[in-house]
Amino acid sequence: MTMYSVDVYSGSSDSIIQDSHAQAVIVKATQGTGYVNPKYNYQVELAKSLGKKLGYYHYAGGGDPVAEADYFINNISGYVGTGMLIIDWEGYQNSAFGTTTWVRQFVDRVHDRTGVWCVIYVSESALAQVANCANDCGVWVAKYASMNWNSWTEPNMAVSSGAFKFITGWQYTGGDMDRYIWYLDEAAWDRFAKANVSNPAPEPQPKVDQAKPVVNPQTTWTDTLGDTWHSEDGTFTSNQAINLRWGAKISSAKITTLPAGSVVKYDAWSNHDGYVWIRQPRGNGQFAYMVVRDARTKEAFGSFK
Missing domain, CATH: 3.20.20.80 (Glycosidases)
Incomplete structure (x- = not known):
């Protein structure tokens, strides 16, 4: 059970x-x-x-x-x-x-x-x-x-x-x-919840059903700043103005401020420094970054697809 x-x-x-x-x-x-x-x-x-x-x-x-x-x-x-x-x-x-x-x-x-x-x-x-x-x-x-x-x-x-x-x-x-x-x-x-019970054995855990499509977070890597990233293709729509930056740090240089309602396609996300960030692919192998959620309060700054 x-x-x-x-x-x-x-x-x-x-x-x-x-x-x-x-x-x-x-x-x-x-x-x-x-x-x-x-x-x-x-x-x-x-x-x-x-x-x-x-x-x-x-x-x-x-x-x-x-x-x-x-x-x-x-x-x-x-x-x-x-x-x-x-x-x-x-x-x-x-x-x-x-x-x-x-x-x-x-x-x-x-x-x-x-x-x-x-x-x-x-x-x-x-x-x-x-x-x-x-x-x-x-x-x-x-x-x-x-x-x-x-x-x-x-x-x-x-x-x-x-x-x-x-x-x-x-x-x-x-x-x-x-x-x-x-x-x-x-x-x-x-x-x-009771005293003196070490790690009670749980119910048997279900195996991954190989006949079903596996939801896979795919590639995970750590960048040169020590932040862990997870590959994911998605679309984020902001509900407020958010800064788009050249790096995934609040101190990174700002490219522009996107208005509420902006739609951003992303290929990876990371949870670090108190925020969830997404990475936007750009031309010539470059990327832009923006915060999409407060990791502490879990407040999202828009919606995901």
Whole structure:
């Protein structure tokens, strides 16, 4: 059996929690040691009122992992035992990203205080950074088929579990909302919330059906600035004026400012420096770049096809 979920933060619409496809809602609680989601309690109670399973996540800020674990637990103490505990390990606003000890120290501290092992949210490309947690923690892998997969039907593609024996959950889109499939039933979800249970085995995961067309992100590469790009042919239509630049940095030289309603064909996208960027092919082997989404708030600056 499988389950589906969404996640929410302070800027999320109530409609995401209310979406009938989602059997579980994962709520951002804290970040670093100085931020608490001001809508946290409201969002949790709304999800509870709808009978959804719950998860609570801490976004790693890269400071002292023990201090961040304490901050997380201190702020969700009333909910410990009622939902999955999650550490969100991403590169944005995380000064420790790239290290291999931070998450291990965080999950150990949470376990010491609560008896619960966190589930780890991490992109497929960064699984090696949390490999030393594989014997204790479940893993929730982020790997998108594309930036505009706005569907509850999961794409037919392979996802690595790295050092983990299996994938507990998979985020397969971050378009109009974050969608996840979990290889769990409700009883297994509840076991993740309880003390002294290491990495419960999920339901058997479906194999990629080779008879079906595979949605493939195709080529992925890292440019000379260290930013990872994903090949994708698409069309973006802006809903506001956006700068078109010669490079994928806010500091890059501006070519022009495109007005709202501009249609841009792109061949690749990248999530870095707080934004999702697209690359526009131009003549003579040149490219232009523009931001199309705020990676922190997930606000899109237009629509994708």
